[in-house]
Amino acid sequence: MQNGNKPLLSVRNLKTYFFQDEGTVKAVDGATFDVYPGKTLGIVGESGCGKSVTAQSILRIVDQPGRIVEGEIILRRADGSEVDVTRLHPDSKEVRDLRGAEIGLVFQEPMTSFSPVHTIGNQLIEAVRLHCGGNEKEARQHGIEVLRSVGIPKPERRIDEYAFELSGGLRQRAMIAVALSCDPRLLIADEPTTALDVTTQAQILDLLRELQKQRGMAIMLITHNLGVIAEMADDVVVMYLGRVVEAGPVDDIFHNPKHPYTKALLHSIPSIESAPRIKLPTISGSIPHPYNRPSGCPFYPRCESFMLGVCDAQEPALIAVNALQKVSCFLYQDR
Amino acid sequence: MSDKQSQVILDVKGLRKYFPIRRGILQQVVGNVRAVDDVTFYVNQGETLSLVGESGCGKTTTARCILRAYPPTAGQIFFRAEDGNVLEVAKLPPDQIQPFRRQMQMIFQDPFSSLNPRMTLLDIVGEPLLVHGEKDANKRTERVAELLRLVGLRPEYMRRYPHAFSGGQRQRIGIARALALNPRLVVADEPVSALDVSVQAQILNLMLELQEKLGLTYLFVAHDLSVVKHISTRVAVMYVGRIVETAPTEEIFSAPRHPYTEALMSSVPKPDPRLRSERIVLQGEVADPANPPSGCYFHPRCRYMTDVCKEKAPALEEITPRHYVSCHRARELTLRGVVNK
Numbered sequence: 001m002q003n004g005n006k007p008l009l010s011v012r013n014l015k016t017y018f019f020q021d022e023g024t025v026k027a028v029d030g031a032t033f034d035v036y037p038g039k040t041l042g043i044v045g046e047s048g049c050g051k052s053v054t055a056q057s058i059l060r061i062v063d064q065p066g067r068i069v070e071g072e073i074i075l076r077r078a079d080g081s082e083v084d085v086t087r088l089h090p091d092s093k094e095v096r097d098l099r100g101a102e103i104g105l106v107f108q109e110p111m112t113s114f115s116p117v118h119t120i121g122n123q124l125i126e127a128v129r130l131h132c133g134g135n136e137k138e139a140r141q142h143g144i145e146v147l148r149s150v151g152i153p154k155p156e157r158r159i160d161e162y163a164f165e166l167s168g169g170l171r172q173r174a175m176i177a178v179a180l181s182c183d184p185r186l187l188i189a190d191e192p193t194t195a196l197d198v199t200t201q202a203q204i205l206d207l208l209r210e211l212q213k214q215r216g217m218a219i220m221l222i223t224h225n226l227g228v229i230a231e232m233a234d235d236v237v238v239m240y241l242g243r244v245v246e247a248g249p250v251d252d253i254f255h256n257p258k259h260p261y262t263k264a265l266l267h268s269i270p271s272i273e274s275a276p277r278i279k280l281p282t283i284s285g286s287i288p289h290p291y292n293r294p295s296g297c298p299f300y301p302r303c304e305s306f307m308l309g310v311c312d313a314q315e316p317a318l319i320a321v322n323a324l325q326k327v328s329c330f331l332y333q334d335r
Numbered sequence: 336m337s338d339k340q341s342q343v344i345l346d347v348k349g350l351r352k353y354f355p356i357r358r359g360i361l362q363q364v365v366g367n368v369r370a371v372d373d374v375t376f377y378v379n380q381g382e383t384l385s386l387v388g389e390s391g392c393g394k395t396t397t398a399r400c401i402l403r404a405y406p407p408t409a410g411q412i413f414f415r416a417e418d419g420n421v422l423e424v425a426k427l428p429p430d431q432i433q434p435f436r437r438q439m440q441m442i443f444q445d446p447f448s449s450l451n452p453r454m455t456l457l458d459i460v461g462e463p464l465l466v467h468g469e470k471d472a473n474k475r476t477e478r479v480a481e482l483l484r485l486v487g488l489r490p491e492y493m494r495r496y497p498h499a500f501s502g503g504q505r506q507r508i509g510i511a512r513a514l515a516l517n518p519r520l521v522v523a524d525e526p527v528s529a530l531d532v533s534v535q536a537q538i539l540n541l542m543l544e545l546q547e548k549l550g551l552t553y554l555f556v557a558h559d560l561s562v563v564k565h566i567s568t569r570v571a572v573m574y575v576g577r578i579v580e581t582a583p584t585e586e587i588f589s590a591p592r593h594p595y596t597e598a599l600m601s602s603v604p605k606p607d608p609r610l611r612s613e614r615i616v617l618q619g620e621v622a623d624p625a626n627p628p629s630g631c632y633f634h635p636r637c638r639y640m641t642d643v644c645k646e647k648a649p650a651l652e653e654i655t656p657r658h659y660v661s662c663h664r665a666r667e668l669t670l671r672g673v674v675n676k
Contacts, residue, residue: 046531167620168390197389197558199617202602206616224532227561227604231611250608268536270561272603273676276584277565279543280536286501287531 006076007034008186008218009058014071014086016050016057025290027053027066029242032318035186040212040219042233042250044226048287050242051222055188058220059099060090075102078185100131104179108191110171114163120147120174121159124181131182146177151207169200173207180211187212190222205232226269230254238262241288241298244318248325258327261299297330305331343415344520344552345378345401350410350425352396356625368625370396372576374410375651378520383546383553385563385584388573389599389621394556397573398522400425401554402439403432414439417519437467440518444525446505450497456483456508457493463515482511485548487541503534507541514545524556539565560603564588569657572596575622575632578651582658589672592660594637597670615671631663639664 016028028050035041043051056062058073073085075098088095099105107113115123121143128139140159147155150173163171172192179187189208193201205228212219221232229236229250236253238246238261246259257263267281285302288294294301300311310330318328351374353367371393378384386394400407401414403424412424416438427435440463443449450459460482461475469475480490486507497505506526513521523542527535539562545551557563563570564584571581572595580593591597601615617636622628628635634644643663651661662668 046533169620197621198560198602199389199598199621201604202614202616205604206614225604226532226606230606230608231604233608254606254608265533266606269532269606270535270539270559270565271606271676272561272564272588272600272673273605273607274564275675276567276588277543279540280565282536282540283533286503286534289501 005036008037008076009035009220010072010074010076011054011058012072012074014054014057014073015069016053016062016066017069018066020065023291026242026293027290028057030071031237031239031242031244033237033244033247035218035220036235037185037218038212038216039234040221040232042229042236043220043222043239044224044229044236045239046224046287048241048290049239051239052190054239055105055190055220055222058085058188059103059105060085060088060095061099062090075186077102097131100127100179100184101182102184103186103188104182104184106172106175106179106187106189106192109195110168110175111163111195113175114171116163119160119162120166124159124174124178127178128181143177143181146181147174150174150177150180150211151203152177168196169203172196172200172204176204176207176211180215183215184217186218186220188220188222191224192221193228194223194225201228208232226254226266238265241290241293243298244326244328245299246325246327246329247318252325256325258321258325258332259299259329260303260305260331264302264304297328305329342379343377343413344380345415345554346411346413347377347397347401348375348411348413350374350397350400350412351408352393352400352405353408366625369576369627370624371400371407372624372627374573374576374578376571376578376581378552378554380415380519380552381546381550382568383555383566385555385557385567385570386573387557387560387563387570387599389558391575391621391624392573393576393624394558394573395524398441398524398554398556402436402441402522403427414520433466437516438518439520439522440513440516442506442509442513442521442523442526445529446502446509447529449509450505452497455494455496456488459497459508460493460511460515463512467516478515479511482515485514485545486511501534502530503537506530506534506538510538510541510545514549514551517549518551520552520554522554522556525558526555527562528557528559535562542566560600572599575627576624577632578659578661579633580658580660580662581651586658589675591670591672592654592658592665592668593633593662594639594668594670595633597672598636598638600673601671631661639668 011033014028014031018025045051068086075083124143125139128142144155152158152173193204233250236250237244240261246262264283283302296312297316300306316328316330318326320326321332352371355364356366358365388394399405407425414422414424457479460479464475483490488507527538567584569583570587571578574595580596598615598617619636622632630646631644631649634640649661649663651659654660654665
């Protein structure tokens, strides 16, 4: 791979807070992970765990009143130079050059992320001309090629259609086409299949895998669906309330989970492979409201291994438990 | 009446619901969206039948027709009331719908939009009691407290508003409201799909518990096969307004007989990286219910398609006891199911 084994993107202790009148929401509170070229990093977590805000932080599109307050996001460019995205101004030319050209983004809901009053072609050609240059005609030709590469039939005709004329699956393919139009080295897919049916989901996941093989790009796949993670990811980051609780290779996460949250989550999901009508083990309680974040380890009020005076007093650090796996839990730390 | 029949609480025969497509100044009907197109199934007392399928397959429309939220276009819906009388729901005159609904209640998908933010829990859960004639406020309060306890909420919370509760708790409120009138049949339309994964299990367990305790019958509408497997005693798979297969849960998952069921199960991502199997990925798109293909609706996407599939629509036949399949090749094909761990 290019750049040997160096990560394409390194996120270090990223903190993105939203400052509101009612209080501060610590959407991302110290996230650390790496994305390697040609590999898929899965980021998994439930609502409010900060997985989407992490993606938005990387592209510097965090909505007001959100702000990156700390941390680094190091992107290694094709020529080997490094840039810390957090130090750039969100409206600067440098950041706009990264979006689309270096990092592509696929959103969850293809219907709301396309403009309803412009054709697919308008939006695709705009992206191509903005990030890759070229004249209208070349950009259109390129657009048709990209649409073809994501498996849209009759792209010469589809390019002049509006988003509402396409089915959910085709719309998501078009969304991927826009994200890939400038050949980014990193594709961030934020819940790319959540709004789709299972059979369409299988098509889109196959497509992403195929495109990754062809282009050698890295994928950062954000989802709450553990099945999709197991199917797609090489490495996994498990997040809970803005923090990384566990990280490691996909096989270890599923077959040798360390953090009580990962374990409980894996046990509590209904699986198509378990016997019908049995009671599922559950995680007690629910995800705390962001204004009432627990002190100490964010998971302790729901944790079965909770240690009084330890878990509620200090925050555990993310430390390596073996060569590949990292966990943030006091069970694995010398206190 | 035979013994088998006396257990049937809901019997749907040839149900159709078409939505007209209107065009032009005169709003002339130019076609129909066949949302539900000849659906036949039954639900036994005390069981959970799941209607499963992809978006647009007509599962929600079927459920709404049964509740008479939509008037059906054609077909019969027989419902066995508490007193043993069988009602023809599809032909019920409007003034008799309300008393009938006491026996059939619904749990909605989204607990954020299905609870009125300006009403307290007492009002929300107590409203069905009021509508159905319980005028005594004290009795209502008592019953609401009992219901909240039943679904695992503290009765002291009954004067609070829905915003004070999390998604899982709100779904419990929705369940309490559905149970207020001691219904015999509960129609649950995607009751856990809006919830976080760690909370889904709590609600599924609650529904199983309540079923045992109160002898409820569920008609469960869902798209998530893992959830369906957990809650159902029998499963009916729908595709473009039709039922393609019905069987007891264990059987339909281990030995599906319809190619669509096989593909649907195969495309569910399994939460185990060691099982990155060769999935069956269906090509193309779900057929348009306004303009369905000839013959079997699934034939353009089917791996086992033959000439007869293009011409003739297969009937829903009982292949083995309680296993109904609508496929010309159901008897000869050996399809891949899901192996239990």
